Amino acid sequence: NAGVMQNPRHLVRRRGQEARLRCSPMKGHSHVYWYRQLPEEGLKFMVYLQKENIIDESGMPKERFSAEFPKEGPSILRIQQVVRGDSAAYFCASSPLVTGGSGANVLTFGAGSRLTVL
């Protein structure tokens, strides 16, 4: 019963390079969320996706960041032209189908991808 799978677990990039982080949700989960955790900071929501749809990207920086969740394959968070300030842990979470009501979905997190920009 695999949980949320993220890779790579650790990624080192030089300034100006691209970073691609992948996330496969738990089996049976159709909703994917990306959060970023800067050192000594709380988790910050970035984007919420369903298959082939971006539902809410209000937490994504306007430039250089993009996310997708294709029909086949994992969700990908892409950071172009990385800068030192992008160094952080990027956590993916998944949840099952939203059932309605006012309650928030319980999220299951992956182990995270730690990006270091030199």
Add this chain to the structure above:
Amino acid sequence: RKEVEQDPGPFNVPEGATVAFNCTYSNSASQSFFWYRQDCRKEPKLLMSVYSSGNEDGRFTAQLNRASQYISLLIRDSKLSDSATYLCVAGAGSYQLTFGKGTKLSVIP
């Protein structure tokens, strides 16, 4: 700005002690509340949901005060394995979760 505020600690307590964490949330539209636990350099894991009437799970008790927009977590009979950072979370809508920065707990032998 929608925030969840927590005392960062650290709380250093001996084994067997009772310890309480508090947090406040600013978004009055928040409907769901959780405590997550995060070990050093690991992912957050759900500890428990927090219900209006208060709820208990073994040694852990969570309380919610909507009028004061205040959430608490009580840990009784602390174990060494309870050492972690505890994240207070408030949710508005089905997925809009706001995380606090966490309260660090160290249980010492």
